[in-house]
Amino acid sequence: MVVGDMEAGLEHLSWAGGTLRHVDLLLIVAQPQAKSLMTAARTIRLARQLGIPRLGLVGSRSERPGDEEVLSAFAVAHDLDLLAVIPRDDAVVAADRRGACVLDMSPEAPSVAAISRLADRIQGIA
Numbered sequence: 001m002v003v004g005d006m007e008a009g010l011e012h013l014s015w016a017g018g019t020l021r022h023v024d025l026l027l028i029v030a031q032p033q034a035k036s037l038m039t040a041a042r043t044i045r046l047a048r049q050l051g052i053p054r055l056g057l058v059g060s061r062s063e064r065p066g067d068e069e070v071l072s073a074f075a076v077a078h079d080l081d082l083l084a085v086i087p088r089d090d091a092v093v094a095a096d097r098r099g100a101c102v103l104d105m106s107p108e109a110p111s112v113a114a115i116s117r118l119a120d121r122i123q124g125i126a
Helices: 034-050 067-077 090-098 110-125
Strands: 025-030 054-062 081-087
Touching (some): 025 034, 025 110, 054 067, 054 110, 067 081, 081 110
Parallel strands (some): 025 054
16 A cells, blocks of 8 residues: 655646556545635546546544534535544644654644544555
């Protein structure tokens, strides 16, 4: 299994580059805000044009009541599974400020637990 964290942008899904053309599962990470969901919708369209067989949605920086429902509705509307919702977590911000890994600084953080559950879920479908 290879996990790649691509920089923001859709170049990896273009017909010219198509870096992601041969992946088995593409995780589309989106925040529960309109701009992020619009970008996710474009990503979904390009991924399907490339023929990527499985797509999954991962919600990121969820912090307000109703965020999970927004992400869930988006997933349903785009025929995706919502694989995880990662909460906004001050432990991530603190680790980033130190240039450290949140796993090393705060292994019990809520975001770490959510990402661990996501990893387990991915292994179950990979």
